[in-house]
Amino acid sequence: MSLKEEMPELKAEVESFDWWHTIDLGDGIVTPGRDNSPRKLERLRLPDDLTGKSVLDIGAWDGFFSFEAERRGASRVLAVDSYAWNGSTWGSKRGFELAREALGSNVEDSEMEVLDLSPSTIGTFDVVLFLGVLYHMRYPLLTLKKISDITRELLILETVVDLLSIRRPAMAIYPEGVLYGDISNWNGINPAGLEAMLKEVGFSRVEVVQKPDALPKRLARALYYRLKPGAPRGPIMHISRITIHAYK
Numbered sequence: 001m002s003l004k005e006e007m008p009e010l011k012a013e014v015e016s017f018d019w020w021h022t023i024d025l026g027d028g029i030v031t032p033g034r035d036n037s038p039r040k041l042e043r044l045r046l047p048d049d050l051t052g053k054s055v056l057d058i059g060a061w062d063g064f065f066s067f068e069a070e071r072r073g074a075s076r077v078l079a080v081d082s083y084a085w086n087g088s089t090w091g092s093k094r095g096f097e098l099a100r101e102a103l104g105s106n107v108e109d110s111e112m113e114v115l116d117l118s119p120s121t122i123g124t125f126d127v128v129l130f131l132g133v134l135y136h137m138r139y140p141l142l143t144l145k146k147i148s149d150i151t152r153e154l155l156i157l158e159t160v161v162d163l164l165s166i167r168r169p170a171m172a173i174y175p176e177g178v179l180y181g182d183i184s185n186w187n188g189i190n191p192a193g194l195e196a197m198l199k200e201v202g203f204s205r206v207e208v209v210q211k212p213d214a215l216p217k218r219l220a221r222a223l224y225y226r227l228k229p230g231a232p233r234g235p236i237m238h239i240s241r242i243t244i245h246a247y248k
């Protein structure tokens with residue numbers, strides 16, 4: 001019997017652990033993810049048609065974006081992660097494996113550290129997704145160089161940006177959990193800094209497809225966080241998120 005035929009069991013299993021991604025498994029079963037993944041997808045401007053493309057999803061966690069790339073026709077999708085899959089602090093690989101089976105997906109997986117990615121360890125890919133990972137990296141320029149080396153056409157980069165009022169390339173660092181009290185958060189590079197770094201590591205064109213929030217929205221959020229008891233602390237007014245398409 002397939003997982004879909006065992007519907008009540010699938011529903012119960014989906015509800016038995018924590019999810020990061022919100023994934024529609026069909027037949028009314030949607031994983032209760034903390035992340036609003038469909039909304040994030042809209043902002044990424046992932047190409048509608050990925051027919052024949054090889055796609056690498058770095059930091060894939062429950063695999064929402066890997067499965068979406070496969071749905072859009074990618075000929076091969078490889079999902080890579082480390083922390084969220086090894087059951088240490090972030091979570092486990094259970095969601096990815098369950099969703100892959102429920103969706104009847106052929107997405108491949110490999111448990112790997114970002115800095116171990118290279119043409120000799122995993123090869124090169126037409127499209128690389130690097131979503132919500134860069135700001136965790138202690139060595140961001142080295143990380144982007146590693147990613148450039150394995151990208152053939154397009155990198156889709158989504159990350160935290162900081163120092164938005166500074167026009168010169170700049171980077172904030174978050175030692176000791178300065179951002180949201182989370183020690184895994186490490187850097188917030190401003191848009192000019194990201195563009196400079198991406199060009200430095202070999203991308204020829206850099207396009208911002210999701211702009212950071214403008215000042216009034218950031219001010220409103222900072223005020224809301226200030227007034228909300230127990231809200232995480234950090235340089236809220238100066239930070240936002242960005243999505244960039246970087247082309248080789």
Ligand SMILES: C[S@@+](CC[C@H](N)C(=O)[O-])C[C@H]1O[C@@H](n2cnc3c(N)ncnc32)[C@H](O)[C@@H]1O
Pocket residue numbers: 035058059060061080081082083084085090112113114115130131132133136
């Ligand atoms: C905020 S989550 C983002 C998950 C997903 N890409 C998304 O955008 O919804 C960060 C992910 O990056 C992974 N990650 C963080 N540092 C990593 C590293 N050095 N090597 C591999 N994966 C890493 C975590 O395990 C986690 O799955």
